[in-house]
Amino acid sequence: MSQPFRYYLKVRYGECDAQKVVFNARYGDYVDLASSEFINALGFVSEAGSGQLxxxxxxxTIEWKAPARFGDVVEISVSTLRLGSTxxxxxxxxRVLGREGITAHCETVYVLVDDKTLGKxxxxANFRASLERGASGRICDHAGVYAVNAE
Structure with missing residues (x-):
């Protein structure tokens, strides 16, 4: 089985709540970052930036299973689950590096829209094919995991 696209980030102090875990709303921010990097890894950087896509x-929908805390490195695996017409x-x-199991799972439905009218x-075809193929084995490392491990 091939590796999915993976995005790494390090939890910052300001992303945690009074319970000293990542505040639930931050997961939406993390998903937004991971999805953007996934689309970039598919090769649609300029189309996304220009409004063509x-x-x-x-x-x-987010299911939490275990907490992530300040200083943890979080790995977010991204894959395409379903494709509709729009x-x-x-x-x-x-996942938190160094721990077993999934800490949270999210499914996000996006609708492609016209950048002027916001109509569906x-x-x-090329975007659909790229989503179907995915970005297997590609990594975006904003946590510096691979830089540290390479030394």
């Missing part, structure tokens, strides 16, 4: 979040659903599995539009 624009999407809106229409549904997000929508795509991405799955996000959160069909997924272009």
């Amino acid at each position: 624009d999407w809106q979040l229409v549904k997000q 929508s795509f659903t991405l799955g996000f599995d959160f 539009r069909e997924l272009p």
